[in-house]
Amino acid sequence: MVSEAENFVDAMIKQGIEPNVVMYNTLVNGHCLRNEMDKARIVFNLMIEKGCAPDIVTYSTMINRYCKDKRLDEAMELFHEISQKGPIPDTVTYCTLMQSLFQLGKVSTACELFRKMLASGQVPDIATCLILLDGLCKTGHIEEALRLFQAMRNSGLELDIVPYNILIDGLCKVGHIEFAKELFHQLSDNGLKPSVYTYCIMINRLCKEGLPDEAYRLLGSMGDNDCLPNSCCYNVMIRGFLRNSYTSKATQLLTEMVGKGFSADIFTATLFMDLIIYSNKSILL
Template sequence: MVLKVYSDNGHFDRVSEAFDYMKSNGIEIDERTCTVHLLALKRADKVQMSLDFLYRMVGIESNMKVSEYSLSVVVDGFCRIGEIKRSRELVEEMIDKGTKPNVVTFNIMLNACAKRWSFGEMDLVMLLMTKEGVGFNTNTYKILIDGFTSSSRVKEAQSLVEEMHDKGLKVEPHLCNLIISSFCRVGCTESACLLFDEMAERNVSQNADTYSAIICGLAKNGEMGKAMEYVREMQDKGIELDGVMFNTLIDGFCEKGMIRKAYDLQLVMEMRGLSADVSVTNKIAIGLCKLNQVTEAKKLLNLMVKRSATTELASFSSLVNIQNEEEGFMNVEAKVYR
């Protein structure tokens, strides 16, 4: 009780003094109370103090059995400040002292490794897991897949999904979506499509985010025909294009020089109450001018003026002016620079 009172009031030095007094006088100390104190130290960013207190708990004169939860609290504190190697060394040290880490302890370290792309350290943590006979749980797989896909180690991420299937673990669509996006990001669109198809075969739901990943990924790689096939498939399932997909498709058509298709898709987008990004609208307008389709370009220009998108208009208004000297259009141009 004394330890908790001191800890709750931020008197951390007094906690250590009281702990030493109780230990030297043979007074029993509740390990759970110590864990609560470790949590308080972590919240206060007192990482070194939490380590010192943990050492007190496992000292020679202490008969306390330190739980894996207390260890995890201190490990988490070190990982939060980027001291991943030190946290692993602490785990190894505590194993020798009789405290066995659990999967939560390892997941804390793996998550820190994934966020910082410390893959060398991640390998060492996983080796230690194997040595201690601690298996992956679903959260472990999520952490690793997220880390691998964010660093384009997509093949390793895909292998982990296969491993989850083999173990009968539930694979959430989110994990496959990450891998599909990562495949597309590195130009492996065929692998992305294969994984998309495999999701249905393995009864993993293909949701709106899944379609967004494959459609946007294909569009960014210039595979517009294939992207539109997935659009039609998605719409057959009652899922509609959102603003991100519309803009990515429009941009993809522009990059391929398919300006008319981009323009038509932009009109559909507007009819559904969505606004195209100024950058893609700008590309369409420039393309229309080059094709001498000035009437359509004027419509886009008027639309952008209504949105007060004047800065971006400067890049193509001169092109439109060259194509058409009509008074009506000059009035629109005047609004842009007024």
């Protein structure tokens, strides 16, 4: 493998072409895309040996692939190497690492990395904030997520429905349904309309809280925001009805769903029939 990279570089030099960082990066990227990290590392080491210093693109490409492969130790090793060798990490590098850290449950390390990013003078953009917000919510750190969300609003960032969905989902998952409802109702005050996903989150949680009637009213109100229910919304609502023993309403809703041109997918159909069989009732008669 070493000889392949060396032969390629030597061939270029013999043709009077001095390989530059862009050419090396192309090789590194190609190996990373094919998940050939041993070869990518060989090219990385070779470019240093040949006196061509890796730039932030080289490091980011390697770090991104290591993170995708959950080889976080190697990704962090390269990140620490950056600070010693000169290239300044960009937001892409920080975001890649933070996302991977959150996925592996290393919340404190991810937050520490974010603070390091701020200390380095990097200004977090909306994509960076969303990664942090999503990571905090998915790991149950809802208080920190709320503080971050407020900071995002105070900073003047233009927020669309995405951060609201992330936070509403996070609040629902930890059982803070009242806070989630409050945030949901704030959408119109901020010039936003709920998306289908927003409604699905709320309907699902209301059903799990034993509030299927309220969930059904919310489903019925979707048209007020020019947002029509899709098969996912119907599936969630039918499941909520069945979990709360509203078998008749579940049947009616299934009929309504089909009448509106939706085809119940295999998950919906299987769930519906399994629950009918489990309850030992023939509600289709």
